[in-house]
Amino acid sequence: MNFEIRLAVRDDWPTIADFNCLLAEESEGKQLDRQHVEPGVRAILDDPRKGRYLVALAQVGPGQGRIVGQMMHTYEWSDWRNGDIWWLQSVYVHPDFRRQGVFRALFDRLRSEAEADPTVVGLRLYVEEHNIHAHETYRKLGLNSGGYFVMERMHRRSV
Numbered sequence: 001m002n003f004e005i006r007l008a009v010r011d012d013w014p015t016i017a018d019f020n021c022l023l024a025e026e027s028e029g030k031q032l033d034r035q036h037v038e039p040g041v042r043a044i045l046d047d048p049r050k051g052r053y054l055v056a057l058a059q060v061g062p063g064q065g066r067i068v069g070q071m072m073h074t075y076e077w078s079d080w081r082n083g084d085i086w087w088l089q090s091v092y093v094h095p096d097f098r099r100q101g102v103f104r105a106l107f108d109r110l111r112s113e114a115e116a117d118p119t120v121v122g123l124r125l126y127v128e129e130h131n132i133h134a135h136e137t138y139r140k141l142g143l144n145s146g147g148y149f150v151m152e153r154m155h156r157r158s159v
Contacts, residue, residue, distance in 0.1 A: 001058065001100050004065060005109040008045060008053035015067045016041045016053055019092040027128050044072065051075065053090070054109060056102045069093040069102035073110060076124070083121030086114055091125070107141055126150050 008016060017038045024030040044050045051074035057065030072090040077083075088110070093102045114120040124146065127134050 001097075003056040003058055003068070003102055003105045005054055005056055005105050008055045008070070010042070010045045012053070012055055012067060013038065013041045013045055016045075016055070016070055016090075019067075019070050019094070020090055023090065023092040027131055027134075049075075051089075054106050056093075056097075056106055058097060058102075068097040069106055071103075071106040071110060073123075078121060081121040084117075084119050085122050085124050086110070086120055088123060088125035103137065104141070 017034065020037050020041065021032045021034065024032045041053075044053060051072055053070055053072045055067045056069035058068045060066045070090060070092050071088060073086045073088055076085045076087055078085050088107075091103065091106070111123065114123055123143070125138065125143070127138065129149075
């Protein structure tokens with residue numbers, strides 16, 4: 001099946017917020033607070049300096065596309081590499097469309113954009129440590145462990 005990949009638009013926010021909540025529940029067993037998720041999604045859609053969402057659409061009828069997958073990326077400046085690292089986040093594919101190439105289509109689009117942009121030096125993502133299936137999926141796409149693990153101190157929680 002072919003999927004149309006496009007930048008998300010403001011009207012996509014309800015589906016993206018739904019997918020983010022489903023992602024947290026499925027991958028980490030966390031219930032997100034929609035009162036934080038919804039404005040967070042809209043903030044990115046309103047300000048591309050924060051990041052961008054790509055969405056995958058499947059044709060469900062003549063001229064009708066349904067969002068079946070998403071991927072967000074944010075920016076990190078690397079002084080060591082003198083360039084941007086794009087962080088992949090909020091990757092989700094609706095269960096009815098998994099194992100059909102949705103994630104690969106999203107990833108290939110983002111990877112080709114990154115490789116065509118001379119200011120981008122690489123792609124990164126963090127993966128829940130026990131999600132072995134995701135680890136294998138990312139390895140097959142050429143991503144490797146960066147030798148780091150994430151430490152954090154959050155002062156406002158939404159989960």
